Amino acid sequence: MSSSDSGHTHFQVSPARLIFGCVRQYGIYRMVVKVRNLDSDITRLKVKIVGNIPSKEAIVRPIYRPGPLPPGLATNVGVELIAREPCKVEVILQIASKGQIAQIPVFGEVVGDVWYNLLHRVPLTAARRVRYQAEITTTFRLAP
Numbered sequence: 221m222s223s224s225d226s227g228h229t230h231f232q233v234s235p236a237r238l239i240f241g242c243v244r245q246y247g248i249y250r251m252v253v254k255v256r257n258l259d260s261d262i263t264r265l266k267v268k269i270v271g272n273i274p275s276k277e278a279i280v281r282p283i284y285r286p287g288p289l290p291p292g293l294a295t296n297v298g299v300e301l302i303a304r305e306p307c308k309v310e311v312i313l314q315i316a317s318k319g320q321i322a323q324i325p326v327f328g329e330v331v332g333d334v335w336y337n338l339l340h341r342v343p344l345t346a347a348r349r350v351r352y353q354a355e356i357t358t359t360f361r362l363a364p
Contacts, residue, residue, distance in 0.1 A: 230259040231289075233315060233322045240301055240309065240328030244336040249301045250283070253324060255315060256294040263289050263317045267297055270323075271311030278303050278330055280311050303330040 238251045257263050267284045283298035299313055309328040314321060331339070 230318045230320045232256045238326045242329050242331050243303050245303050245332050247303050251299050253297045254294050257289045257291050260291055266316040268314050269311050270314050277305040277307040306330050306332055
């Protein structure tokens with residue numbers, strides 16, 4: 221978090237990062253960030269996603285009801301990941317208020333159904349081994 225004031229924080233954000241992990245293609249996933257107003261005045265938050273993901277592969281959007289946030293109270297800011305095609309998701313959720321900006325990294329990886337099922341059935345090392353063997357057999361296949 222960065223602030224233009226001398227060390228005074230206007231709001232508190234929890235958690236510090238969002239990790240979706242491996243998510244299934246064509247799924248919709250949501251996570252929540254709790255924002256608490258630590259200032260003595262009513263504040264308004266500005267929420268946006270900063271980063272570059274082609275909308276063809278995945279959509280990451282904030283879910284937030286704008287309005288005043290009284291002192292001492294908290295609100296939830298949701299982040300929704302709509303997984304369309306296999307890709308890596310690395311964006312920043314930016315929450316700003318009165319000169320303070322909180323930047324929360326959002327990570328995830330969209331995988332196809334086959335890899336998703338494989339990752340949840342066998343240990344990760346075995347899944348990597350099977351994936352590597354599949355790449356070798358398709359790369360070095362001899363013509364009949």
